[in-house]
Amino acid sequence: MGLFDRHAGLLDAYRDVRTTGADPFQIRMERVLSPTEAIINGKTCLTVGTNNYFGLTFDPSCMQAAIDAIQAEGTGTTGSRIANGSYSEHVALEQEIAEFYGKKHCMVFTTGYQANLGVISTLVGQDDFLLIDADSHASIYDACKQTQAEVVRFKHNDPASLDARLRRLKDKNGGDKPGNRLVVLEGIYSMLGDSAPLKEFVEVCKKYGAYVLVDEAHSLGALGDNGRGLCESAGVLDDCHFIVGTFSKTLGAIGGYCVSNDPDFDILRVTTRAYMFTASLPPSIVASVRQALRVVRTRGAELRQQLWDNVHTLYDGLVAQGFKLGPEYGPVVGVHLPDRMMAIGFWRAMLDAGIYVNVAVPPATPNGVSLLRCSLCAVHTKEQLQHMIEVMTGIGRQMGVIGPQLKVAGGSR
């Protein structure tokens, strides 16, 4: 058996994808022009699939902070914080994030993926129990492979399903099995854009004495009066023992973090391999993230309002045309398509029309669904989004995904 034979099934699916004439997994952004536009295939395209929720990648104050940091401290740290030490700015960033959440401790990671991977796999070990939502992100699933804890999945966004699984953690005599229980949830799920019923989940966790970890990757900035995420909007910030997030979406850079009030939290700095054995964030990233966090704190309410106005424009506009969308409003809008080839074809047609979104197909999606995944930006204009709805409606009708235009009275009846 050859090394790559095990991937034969995936290779077949991938070949299908490429027969459409464009490869969505190897798209080249020839030049990114702004948070909402990029040149792709020689043409200026509207980008509605970049997770750039506040559009801060081109915020002049964030860009200047990064430039100043490079001039002052160079391009990179060339090593991990354990080996090369922390720069003052790493420590300052951690203090600012902790303060933003009103938590005592914060650890910063080089990517959001590593934050989940490192924290989750280190928090639980032998004889502990890790309970994860069935639709969890790949970083959470990968953490499961790195821990000795028993991992149990519960049904997506279903507190009763979690309750049943926590209840079952009994020994032969009906007593509770020893070992910690850690429950992992996400603020906004990245494929369909739906939120966890966090208040109900927290109640279940309290009942069984389980720790709660919430990944706010897609909800930082977007949810809560101060933009802290679902923990804040659901009113359970104090009940969430660990909050993980990323700098690569709303904050427009790269990196991850975890905050907590646990007095022993800092022990993770010498036990978490994904923190210890990788180079730390470069000064420019730390500086732009600190500035982006300042923007969230000062202009967050305004940007959040713009973002949600855009969410409503796109979501309502697509529903009105008959598209089947994810279950609730959110900065991620997932458009259901009947199958993989239809999704790829639709995606390709949109790119030809100058609109870039993500395409998500099995096995990366829950329940085998095929999706066009759109993510909104606070600085998308109404005109851009109206244009997108028109284009999608046209393609949708051509492909028979949505019905023909309704005949108005006095028409060709």
Added chain:
Amino acid sequence: MIVENDGTSVLLRRVPVRGEVMAEICTQLAPFRTSDTQVIRGETAISKDLAIDSLAVMDMVMELEDRFDVSIPMNVVAEIQTVDELADTILKLAARR
């Protein structure tokens, strides 16, 4: 027979017999047969003989968990290859309850 409806699937509280477990597994796996004539047996290798991906296996396991009121850890699921092994695992966990 004591059954209780938890809203998603019928929960069996008492320790099931092997026939019940096998029947339920076959029902759950039926949609993944490679042809209408394929018969699912104890020795059927779930991932190899059926048209089912790893995610769908885990989703099917969740349904079985709720039917028989057991939890099968993910690392245990990964080791299971045949229908017989899956039934054995469920019976073992149910007996331990």
